Amino acid sequence: MNELPQQLVNGLLLGSMYGLVAVGYTMVYGIVQLINFAHGEIFMTGGFGALTVWLILPGGTSMWVALPVMIIGAVIVATTIAVGAERFAYRPLRGGPRLAPLITAIGLSLALQYAVWVWYPEAKSARTFPQIPGGPIELGPITIQTGDVFLLIAAPICMAVLAFFVMRTRVGRGMQATAQDPDTAKLMGVNTDRIIVIAFALGAAMAAVGAVAYGLKYGVVDYKMGFLLGLKAFTAAVLGGIGNIYGAMIGGVVLGIAETMATAYVSHIPGMEQLGGQSWADVWAFVLLIVVLLARPQGLLGERVADRA
Amino acid sequence: MRNRSMLILTTAVTAGALTLTACGSRDDKGAEKGGDGGNVTVTIGLDAPLTGELSALGLGIKNSADLAVKTANEKSYVKGVTFKLESLDDQAQPSAGQQNATKFVADKTVLGVVGPLNSSVAESMQKVFDDAKLVQVSPANTNPALSQGINWSSGEKKRTYASYFRTATTDAIQGPFAAQYVYNEAKKTKAFIIDDKKTYGAGLAGTFKGEFEKLGGKVLGTEHINPDTKDFSAVATKVKSSGADVVYYGGEYPAAGPLAKQIKEAGAKVVVVGGDAIYSPEYVKLGGAAATNGDIATSVGAPIESLDSAKEFLANYKAKGYKEAYEAYGGYAYDSTWAIIEAVKKATEGNGGKAPERAKVVEAMQGVSFEGVTGKVSFDEFGDTTNKQLTVYKVEGGAFKPVKSDTFGG
Numbered sequence: 001m002n003e004l005p006q007q008l009v010n011g012l013l014l015g016s017m018y019g020l021v022a023v024g025y026t027m028v029y030g031i032v033q034l035i036n037f038a039h040g041e042i043f044m045t046g047g048f049g050a051l052t053v054w055l056i057l058p059g060g061t062s063m064w065v066a067l068p069v070m071i072i073g074a075v076i077v078a079t080t081i082a083v084g085a086e087r088f089a090y091r092p093l094r095g096g097p098r099l100a101p102l103i104t105a106i107g108l109s110l111a112l113q114y115a116v117w118v119w120y121p122e123a124k125s126a127r128t129f130p131q132i133p134g135g136p137i138e139l140g141p142i143t144i145q146t147g148d149v150f151l152l153i154a155a156p157i158c159m160a161v162l163a164f165f166v167m168r169t170r171v172g173r174g175m176q177a178t179a180q181d182p183d184t185a186k187l188m189g190v191n192t193d194r195i196i197v198i199a200f201a202l203g204a205a206m207a208a209v210g211a212v213a214y215g216l217k218y219g220v221v222d223y224k225m226g227f228l229l230g231l232k233a234f235t236a237a238v239l240g241g242i243g244n245i246y247g248a249m250i251g252g253v254v255l256g257i258a259e260t261m262a263t264a265y266v267s268h269i270p271g272m273e274q275l276g277g278q279s280w281a282d283v284w285a286f287v288l289l290i291v292v293l294l295a296r297p298q299g300l301l302g303e304r305v306a307d308r309a
Numbered sequence: 310m311r312n313r314s315m316l317i318l319t320t321a322v323t324a325g326a327l328t329l330t331a332c333g334s335r336d337d338k339g340a341e342k343g344g345d346g347g348n349v350t351v352t353i354g355l356d357a358p359l360t361g362e363l364s365a366l367g368l369g370i371k372n373s374a375d376l377a378v379k380t381a382n383e384k385s386y387v388k389g390v391t392f393k394l395e396s397l398d399d400q401a402q403p404s405a406g407q408q409n410a411t412k413f414v415a416d417k418t419v420l421g422v423v424g425p426l427n428s429s430v431a432e433s434m435q436k437v438f439d440d441a442k443l444v445q446v447s448p449a450n451t452n453p454a455l456s457q458g459i460n461w462s463s464g465e466k467k468r469t470y471a472s473y474f475r476t477a478t479t480d481a482i483q484g485p486f487a488a489q490y491v492y493n494e495a496k497k498t499k500a501f502i503i504d505d506k507k508t509y510g511a512g513l514a515g516t517f518k519g520e521f522e523k524l525g526g527k528v529l530g531t532e533h534i535n536p537d538t539k540d541f542s543a544v545a546t547k548v549k550s551s552g553a554d555v556v557y558y559g560g561e562y563p564a565a566g567p568l569a570k571q572i573k574e575a576g577a578k579v580v581v582v583g584g585d586a587i588y589s590p591e592y593v594k595l596g597g598a599a600a601t602n603g604d605i606a607t608s609v610g611a612p613i614e615s616l617d618s619a620k621e622f623l624a625n626y627k628a629k630g631y632k633e634a635y636e637a638y639g640g641y642a643y644d645s646t647w648a649i650i651e652a653v654k655k656a657t658e659g660n661g662g663k664a665p666e667r668a669k670v671v672e673a674m675q676g677v678s679f680e681g682v683t684g685k686v687s688f689d690e691f692g693d694t695t696n697k698q699l700t701v702y703k704v705e706g707g708a709f710k711p712v713k714s715d716t717f718g719g
Contacts, residue, residue: 003550006575010542126563128594136574145574218539218567220595228537263543278544279506279533 005141007264008257013148013217015256016155020210021233022240022248023162024203030179030243031199034090037105039207040230041112042082046208047129047221048120049077054130063132067150067212074208081112082204083197091193109227116223126222129215147216158209159249162202166245171198179243232285239289241302250300258288349664352393353378353649354413356406356424356434359398366426369636370448371396374423376626377646387654389662394646395419399430406430410437419443420670421649423642428452431473439470442668446474446648448641451585451609453481453512456691462512466691472671474692476641476648476683478609478699480509482717483584484516484559486699487607490713491555491582492524495605499527501553501579503544503568505536505560513584514559521557529553536564544568545575555579561586566595573600585609588702588709598707611698611714613640613682622682644681651677684716 021043028036053073057066089108093100116123132146144152166172177185178195186192214229215221232255240251262284267276275283292300355374357367378392395416397409406425413419414437421444425431428450435455438445447455458467461481491497500521504514511533518528529551532544541564548556549572556572556579558565569581569592581604583592588606596604613619619640626635635642652673656665659673678687684696697717702709 003546006546007543010546014540014542125591126566126595128597131597136576143574143576214539219570219597220539220567225539260543264547277531277533278538278541279535281543282535 002141003264006143007260009142009144011257011260012253013151013256014260015236015253016151017210017213017217017229017252018233018236018256019249019252020155020158020206020213021229022237022252023159023245024207025234025237026240026242026245026248027175027199027203029237030245031175031182032090032094032196034101035105035234036090036200036203037102037230037234038085038108038112039082039203040226040228040233041109042078042085042204042226043207043211043214043230043233044116044221044223044226045081045112046074046078046204047211047215047225048116048123048127049208050074050212050215051127051129051221052077063130066130067132071209071212074212075205078204078208078211079201082200086197086200091196109230113223113227120223123223126220129219129221131219132216145217147213147219150216151213154209154213158206162206163245165202171195175199235285235289239292239299241299244299244301247299247301254300255285255288259285348389348391350391350393350418351387351420351653351664352395352416352418353646354409354416354419354422354424355394355396355646356399356409356413356422356430357396357426358401359396361400363401363426365633366449366636366638367398367401368633369639370424370426370642372629372631372633373448373622373626373635373639373642374646376622376629376631377643377650379629380625381647381650386650387657390653390657390664392650392653393418399425399427401427401430403427403430403433407433407437410434414438414441414443420653420665420667421446421674423448423645423649425450426638428455431455435470435473439472442472442666442671444472444474444649444652444667444671444674446645446674447477448475448645449477449638450475451477451480452509453479454508456693457481462508462515468691471692474645474648474674474688476644476681476686476694476696477638478697478717479693480513480584480609481516482697483607483609483699484513484518485520486715486717487557487582487584487605487701488517488520488524488526490605490607490701491557491580492521492526494713495555495580497555497580498525499529499551499553500555500557501530501532501548501551502528502557502559503532503534503548504558505564506533507536507560509584509586510559510561512559514557517557517559534560534564534568536560539567541568541571542575545571545577548572548579549575549577553577553579556581558583558587562589562592562595566592566601569596569604570600580604582606590708593704593707593709598704601704602707604704606702606709608700608702609698610637610641611683611700612637612711615711615714616640616683618680618684619682640682644683644686647679647681648674648677648686651679 024039050070053070089104090101134146137144174190174195178192182192236251236255237248240247259281262281263278267273357370359367375394378394381392399406413422426449431450453461458469502514502518504510565587583606585608588608593601652670655673656669687695689695700714701712703712
């Protein structure tokens, strides 16, 4: 049986999730040149926000009713935490030495993980996430799970809305201006502090949608679900060209498909049996990253920036 | 507000301390009363998690050991010797276990120690006991490396500590046992083998593969996963297209649950089989009751309710009115304690009725052989039990149910 179409779909799904989280890294980096390592944990809190909403809703609520409410809950929790982090952890350090906000981000990441571990009920092991009822959808050689349908629909919509917002609206143009030159933008009357908060909030909202998709796809959420996924999403952002929103989306999908292909096919290449399989997928993903960065240091869609970073 | 919470805390701590003291004194009295005419007191140490998440298992071990000590005293099983049980709590922490081991070594009346529950705790205690030539019998450790050395899986078995014994079966025979069940009884012949590359998981998968191929089964593919991720969709697709009818997973439930779910959802018609690390309600919870239905786990030991040899133990345990259940390791704890009693008996008789040296008890332990709660109790050249009992569990209606207990011969 030819498994290529199915593996491409697997990769596309995984990559869409990376992309949803990667836009958060890329927007914040594009505007304040901060690698927000706590973004993976913002994603995680979104997942727990959605779970909390589900637990509050009366038992037996239809998933079709619950899902929109859960998404709203996830977005509210994640954006609140992201905006709070910006206001109380990053803003006081703005203009300070480069490393200070970076270390703060790492500290915040650990703090959020263990805050959930300690205080969320039964979060010391993975918690089950409600599932969309119904069997898989078969399209010729491809099987798509009901949980994945959400991701397939939500990811492009989110990306389109985000692109429209950044490219077409007044606030979006303010974001672009701030990214190009914060001081000049300020002189032109752009409220840069507000723009930065909006960038954090938008990234968190995207991550929250990604977290709901994660819960639906894998059936569980746990306190460290954002750590590895955050690292991968950051990789995707760099691969696509950090600072570029389209780049983050494309980088995510390329990374997802690369990992899936590595799992599925590398072990079939003669002489490479030992280097195939899922435990080596990460290695191949990073090999791809290195190759891309050697050929295009600015990433797939990145613009040449001489003196930044 | 602050004062009130301090008050509550103090009350709780005091109450806890009183309860613990009460437990201790009850044990002491029991031991003294039982030994009519005993003139030497021999202490048997017990180390297990008596508080915390694993305390249910630990208290079951403690009560069962207590029962063995009381039975020996009531019967005056060893002439001139009264046994006394001294229980310490290790909270499932290796560091606490090592401190307890040092305490036991310092008490000259301690001639043997039962415990601990956790393999990781045992690791920290083994050397302390071995240096003092104090015999230790664990009712629950399953890590083969504890007795057979760290290279056990590659066939270089070497006993590390002469003073370490256990009545629990090791993980080393779980893989072959599962292979025999899957091939002979579940009639599955095409396997796909997955592991998480850890010592435990890769070991299980390797031993399963060897036995399965020896029986005539075909291995259609192998795969190693990274248990830190949750996306196994690419692996699931590979399993489906391989046409396997059984998946053996060497690893633990946090990855096994989502893995089983994704394999079943991909449309593969398989049964997922694993070792004792997936024998947990968490596995069913993470994978979903529908996806994991029919999956199989092996685990060491047997539910003692099913054993004829355990009838007397069950009746006596009930008669003594212990508050906590004997749990999974109660029968093995009773046998561990009784093994020490037997060894002390032999060593005492060899010493003209006087309390023997510790080293003599270790020597005597090697030759111990009796009919215990869990069957025949004796030890091989590594200090492992010769009674290799295992049980197959199957997920039915959202929970693991025992389907077959057997002793492993091959």
